[in-house]
Amino acid sequence: MARLFREFGAGKSPEAITKDLNREGVPGPGGRPWSNTTLRGQARRGTGVLHNALYRGVLEWNRCSYVKDPRTGRRVARPNPPHLWETIPVPELRIVTDELWLTAKERQAEVRARVGGQPGSDAALNATHRARFLLSGLLLRRRLHGGGQGIATAARRAARRGAATTAARDAGGGSRRHDRAEAMDVIRSMIKKG
Template sequence: RGIALHTVAEGLTDEMHIGLKGTMNALFLKDLAEKTRRGQRGRIEKGRSGGGLAYGYDLSNDDEGSAGGRCINEQQAMIIRRIFASFAEGETPNAIAAALNREAIHGPGGRAWGATTIRGHPARGTGILNNALYRGELVWNRQHFIKDPVTGKRQVRLNPETEWVIKEVPHLRIIDEPLWQAVKDRQREVERRHGRVRDGVRKS
């Protein structure tokens, strides 16, 4: 014997109604996600923050007086320059992190430094050594997420560079171009000698 389903808002509800509501909710969420992405893209194109606050910066109002601007935190910028210079000169992320921790210098979020925080993932633009903002570039849409149909977990997929949105923000540059390129050269050399760094976890 079937059981009738009543809701406070809509009264008697049948299977067709439930299916229709599910479809409408899915379309609403898709539309909301697209609007959110358009909003994020618009903020990036205006040189504003599209997400979290990276190490090395403080929040501020932009030139129009709107929230979402950033300015350089000079104390943290000194640490970033030190990390880049040390890596370019041949130190490993492990050694750099150990030195900073010995000196009681806090990392992002006030946490201790780890090699992964420094090394990150070059292709994804994660980690101190790969943050394009330090060279004065805001990069958005570098990657997207998909849901694994088996595990239900999100997985990262890189987007083609042609789909990236890049905005020059020279007032936020912390690392000069020669030092940035020196770090990229060493990363390529490490990859050539030891193989690709996967997810930023291999010790270099």
């Protein structure tokens, strides 16, 4: 773990660190491959290796409360304010020195400042992701032949699962290739119309 903090503090990106770990065959948590979110996690919730205070010898809990979303019935995590967190020192579990911990925290603050984020927020980092498709985000709320599904959503779902759009399904099925081609035809005609 000290290696992860050292490399991140020295300027290496979470993507590059996890790529190296996976190439070297180092198992990630639970034996799964490493991902960049395994390292960076979510600042407000204290998830991810770089936010886990246990590595510096501090056990933290009550960072989140879990409530049931009445619309979906699913359990949703809500970050608690810092004054509700509980901590206890466990120096025997320390893996990372204070110097490494603080270096990583300084680097996180630099990255957050560079992308315009607020302390404890990941929103600005997530906003820096490159769009997957050329017109991503520009075609939402359009309808695909009355099927009740956005064009971007239809193309994305068709590419991901091979599922037919609602309109194609109502017409007796459809293939992934048909759905993608149909969505692209609608997009092209919209672009031509201006």
